[in-house]
Amino acid sequence: MIGFILLMLLVLTPQQSTANKVSDAQKKDFLDLLRTLPHKGEFFTDDAIKTAGPYLLVLFALTDKDIEGYDIYPFAALSRGLCDDENNRQYATAHFADIRHSDLKLAWAAMLFDAGKPSAEIVRFLRDVIKSQARAKVLAEMLGPNFANFKRRVNSSPVH
Secondary structure, eight states: OHHHHHHHHHHTOTTSOOGGGOOHHHHHHHHHHHHHOOEETTEEOHHHHHHHGGGHHHHHHOOTTTTTTSOSHHHHHHHHHHHTSHHHHHHHHHTGGGOOSHHHHHHHHHHHHHHSOOOHHHHHHHHHHHHSHHHHHHHHHHHGGGHHHHHHHHHHSOOO
16 A cells, blocks of 8 residues: 555656666565565466565666666566556656656556547657667567557657
């Protein structure tokens, strides 16, 4: 409950950048937690997602250097589970600029776009990704055969 209240306070203050408020100790605690979260196959359990929920701002503050040497997949799988929650999507949309890791930011952008009603910032970000051959390749690898349709939908999406 405290985690939910903290998350809601963060959602209600979207102008405040949270990326600079996360300490190295918090990042280490999150990385340690990630190793212990229960999973079923390649996905995390509902209990794991619930446990990780209060760490969303820590996840967003991780940099390429913070998770150097780690496989990106557990972070993306956890993000997928977290994105299924409406409160987390609202937080992610409001704090999209705070997502520091380039591949996690790309994954969250794609998930938020697919969830419907993406912000103009997210649409612009995805359009820039699609224009970059290297970044578009990463996105295509994430989306697989759905990439062509996703690309068409992004390019035809209105930007407000």
